[in-house]
Amino acid sequence: MKKRTRMGAILVALSIGFTTSFTNVQAFSEESNIEKHNRKPELVFPVISDVHIDNSSDADVKKFQSAMDQLNKVAPEQDAFVVVGDLTDYGYKSEYERFFSIYDESKKDEAESMFTMGNHDYWNGLSVSAAQDRFLEETGMESIYYHKEVGGYHFISLSPESGTTHGLYSVDQIKWLGEQLKAAEKDNPGEPIFVFLHQHIKDTVYGSHLWGTEENKELLYDTLKNYPQVITFSGHSHYPLEDPRTIHQKDFTSIGTSSVSYLELEPGKLQGAHPPKNGNISQGLVVEVYKNKVVVKRRDFHKDDWAGEPWVIKHPAKSKKFKYTEDRDDKNPTFRKKDRATIVENQTTLNSLTVEFPQAKDNLLVHSYEINAKDLETGQVEKSVTAFSEFYYDPMPKTLRFPISGLQPGKTYEVEVIAKDSFGNSSKRTLIGKGTTKALEMVSAQATPSFLQNGDSTMLNIALKNHGKKETEGKVIVDAPEGWVLSKEEIPYTLAGGEETTLSVNATPSEELNGESPINVKVYEKETLVDAKTVQVLVNMTFGENFNPLQSLLKPATDENIPSSILGYTHTAPNGWTVTNSTDMPIGTTEWQGWSFTTKEFWTSADGQNRGDFSLGEGVIAVADPDEWDDKNSPASKGFFDSTLTSPAISIEGKSEMFIGFASHYKQEGIQKAEVTATFNTGDEKRVLLYSNDNSSDNSGQHTLNKYETRAIQVPKGATTMQLHWRMFDAKNNWYWAIDDIRLDDQAIKAPN
Template sequence: MMKNSSSEQKDENLTTKGMDRRAFLQKTTMAAGATIGLSLANSFHFISASAASSSSMMNASGSKPDLVFPVISDIHIHNTSNKTLEKFIVTLEQLNKVAPKQDAFVVVGDLTDYGYSSEYDKFMSAFNVQKQWGTVSMFAIGNHDYWNGLSTADAQKRFLDKTGMESIYYHKIMKGYHFIVLGTEDGKTEGTFSVEQISWLSEQLKIANADDPKKPIFVFHHQPIKGTVYGSEWGFNQNRDVFYDTLKEYPQVISFSGHTHYPLDDPRIIHQKDFTSIGTSTGAYLWLDAGRIQGEVPEGADILNQALIVEVYNNKVLIKRRDIHHNDWTGEPFEISYPANKQNFKYTEARDTKPPFFTKEAMLSINNEMTTASALAIMFNQAKDDLLVHDYKVAAKNAETGEVAKQFLAFSEFYKDPVPNPLTLKIEGLQANTAYQIEVHALDAYGNVCKTPLKALGKTKAAENISI
């Protein structure tokens, strides 16, 4: 997915690595945020973003799945650079190790960066070398795959010729399970799904449901449906409601979408209401929600490389999240029970009402080495949450007047492996030689705010006198 890079904010190199008590005290001014004087031994460490070990690939009951298939998207193979190609090869190699018996392999759009022949050739050459024998390939076309200067029809023809797909949208049945692959119909960033294609989708869903209403139906489309998964604000408006209402009749549907480049680590990457939706992240570069000081494309964004592995059993579907860049799993697998029942959906928008919290040992301090006449640098222990601490709301109040001088949101940097703890942030645009009361509130992925913030008192340095 291509977004306007002019909105990107440059992130300062503020990440600090774990340190012992002595180093921490030497670098900072200790302040309130919890009980001062409590031991800091072992309180600062890196939070592992990988909550599940490789052993989680084994089903607890020991039963083998009926069907296994990886799902990836947004590879963005480039004409002149091989960086994303190299990441793609690593992805294929790693997925072959953790899923050695794949029935299908699905790519949900943006195979290429510009839809050039050379990009398709790179993609297919790498894929064919690693493809497992007997695995069925299913590729969807994305908006980037149209960006080659060709007419829409010719861009689609190139996609079909190069990938061997039978059509822009098609329906396959594997081991009794239905796969419906849709295709955005032009190069518009938000995506285009015509009434004609949605009508075709409706007919295919009827066929799949008549075949066996108790089984999942897998649907794939590059752009997400607005109002569903994390990042779906980048989804399509045209015919959105018609598309959604078509799927709404079938709670057994699992809809996979790419396009956003939003990471799998956020629990909102899966969404259940009338059916199940899930985002597929990216193999190219990270993109995040706007409004945080790190920017939508934070420092190190091109490291991200993630994939899903889907295991289908007779009474459930497990969706496992893989950090390719970290060679490990991230989070617990999503488990969807069948036959599907909306009343039993657990990945709903109302799933999390518990706010995050700072432990009693958590501390907020001022980093004197990074403090200037116009900025304070703060360092604090990360908060905890039952799912994910997503943001921090930071406020700097003039200690004398109580007026809020600066306020902003910052990511917890949950997208990093490992997640930095303590986290260091810089508060800029302050007055020289002025004392400020700093408050830090933690917010989780669902917007719940901690009840008790961390607090500290800090003072900017005096302005330097410049003699002429």
């Protein structure tokens, strides 16, 4: 055995001479989906990836435990157990301890444990070499890349040599791989050689085009391509096992492992890269090796069952006889003759139509649908979108319903639906539906001013526009809380085709009112409700901010794949406010470079993951989102997200205690922190609130979603002004913090109902 030595930041692996012998075992207590094996396999081993154990949640611990329990049930005897990276979310010692508290208790004694590093296992703030040393210490591996013999078969494990998203496999490691492949071929000619690595090899399996290796990718591929008996296993992308491209054969075989933690998909589809309930999906593999074939079984841990038919790889391997090639499918998806597309009338809006249609059929998998909306007046396709078939859910929904946004008001469209499979084949017959968007728009409803004191009044201005060609008429109903006096509660209107107008209502609150007062505005076309908006007015308080005056500054997406019709974000703070990003904060996704001001519609269009659950946030909200920030240029691999939102100086002269309230929507992960501090013109500073992964923090180390936070702030003697600061820091590719409805007063703040 070669001794472990350091070459820079890289650990040179064990030689091929290290061997472990195992007894042949019976593979499963459950039978295969495609055949009943009368012979025992020569070798059995599970392969999983991307477990992502973290300190802030027990969800991934439960998923991992479930995966281990199921693998022990379906493969009661195992020769090896392989985890191809991202054992942890941040590579913290405590996360490794949580991982191995499950693994050591559940693993089979006879199974050889094999682990590779993933990029997340580097994200602990340590140097590259120190992160590798921690991995070796916690996992017991001899090196970050190594070669073992298990039951007479060769297992070669690689690891990325940095925490970059696309991974770094150095020339030295790839050269070493070539030597091990040559030795394995000589030792066991023609027999399968199993190679394990975290990041996919570029342009092989589903997900590798976006998440595959970048640096030295040609060298890595060329080193493997002379060995058709090689079968690689890789994770990283989290892409689902149901897609047939998850197994790929050209010069050798590549297989994706999906993720134990959560599902991810390619961007650009309506459901987003993280579709609803993606965190509920958990998958992995069980591999059976026979004398003439390797059988790879796909497991849905979330439903305790197999996912589709097993993949069968015959050997001795000959690339000319490979079954799972890129050109293996030329059959088009099909719709039945009776299938139709319909427009859902009660979901039609000014700028969108919702289409509903039945799923198409395919010999392998209907992957997605292309949906085109053609303006019947011009004959031009005005909007084209794609949507997943939701093949990753089991059972797949029989019918699908999708909105097509970004359309023009008052126009008739022909909506065409085209089915597509994973290999680019399209249905020859398409489904057609026809619908007309709404014509009447409530362009805006604003109160000027929106912050009132000492019996002041506000003017409520309601802008309407008829986008259609025909005259329309109706009424506007204004409803204010008790204690308001309105000059009008109902205003009739008549609008000619193309006409727009502004209707005004004077509103005066009573002196007894205090806090946020929602004034509801509803627009009816004849007797049909067309639109409704809520205008928030802050009354008789020391200070208040709801960010809604920024509505006119919102602009379309820059980096995010969000329709331009969804106005969405600005970095311009309200008058007197400032946003300060740390000088060390790397540049990431433009929309989320520090605190941003956005709408929930825009924010949730960027991604889901509980963002839409912020019901306390209305209109424009303030958002700090390191998760989305890291989606461009991987800034989290270079530094931390650190941004502070600061209020204007607020007069507090003569006050000894002030009270603050604000709506908060926060998800905790890793060492990310969020705090509110108050600074005074005396130089004093007081921490008002702290969120962190510490159990003693204000969030008890957990997510704090959709909560109205209230705190008392003691005013230092002699202080006459105060500023408030919302800071999110020490964040990598973590979660987010959204705030709204900020109130400050010398009376206790009551949380809104």
